[in-house]
Amino acid sequence: MPRRFVIEAVMVTIYGQLLIPPTDVEYVIPYSTIMELYEMKQHNDPVMPNPGDDAHVKQKIGELIAFFEESFNKKKLERALAAPWRESPPLPINDKVSFIVVNAIDNAEYGEAIDPIETELILTALKEQIPVLTDQLEFTDKVIEAAIPVQVFDIEDFEFALEEDSQFL
Template sequence: MRRRFVIEAVMVASYGHLLVPSRPVDYVVPYSSIAELYDMRDSSDPVMDNPEDDGHVKQKINELIQFFEDSLNRKKIEKALQVPWRESSPLLLDETIQFTVVHAIDNAEYGERFDPIETELLVTAMKLDIPLLSDQFEFMDKLIEAEVPVQVFDIEDFEFALESEFTSADMEV
């Protein structure tokens, strides 16, 4: 069974340990966070503070963009984008990692407290009833403060999240 998490696409590129999980995983990614990869790739602004790390992460961003642009994957994504909240068919990276792209729609209920990407992440996690992975403490604090009913894990606790108690919704056969 695969463990499912909602996550921003750039975090998969930024944190290498997410690409070597101890059990099968499905990263559920709102489409807008994939579009954000192009902005990061094309921007002269660094993604990481350390120039060496920045170069490595930008390389991983390019690899992830190429993965999503693969003709089969692109077709699956385009099909999902035809209907709000549709999930793509699985995009297989390897035998343990797959991505599911969601055509998430911003929700005005949370739009005032959170930026559009954050809103799509949390609404996706709520709608699909699966946990969220993040590295942004301020975002996690805002989730707690706003009492948003979403289970969130820090990226550094990824292995713990993989082993944590499963619910029926966050597992996929």
């Protein structure tokens, strides 16, 4: 059984090691984070501080958008978008990694302190009973401060997260 994580779509474009794990992984991605990829592609705002890294990540964003727009994948996504909290079938990236897109809905459950994308990550993790993988320390701090029962791993601890045998907290 693959190890599962909730993650923002842009994270897999920034951190290439997420696509070459030593074991099977499923990334559960809220659809709204895929829509953020289009916004990032359209705007000239840097995604990364280093211009070379920024160009590379923007190229990867374009590749990920193209992946989701492939007709077979697009049909799977459209079915997931038919109802709130519906999931797409797995979208294989390679022999170890697949994406599952969920039509997550922000319900402002955590107020203004936690933004809509963060709320969707949390609610998806709670619903699926799986941890969140992120590089956002502020997000992790918010989860801890609000005592939200979600397990959060920093992307820098990805290999540890793969080995972690604990159940959802």
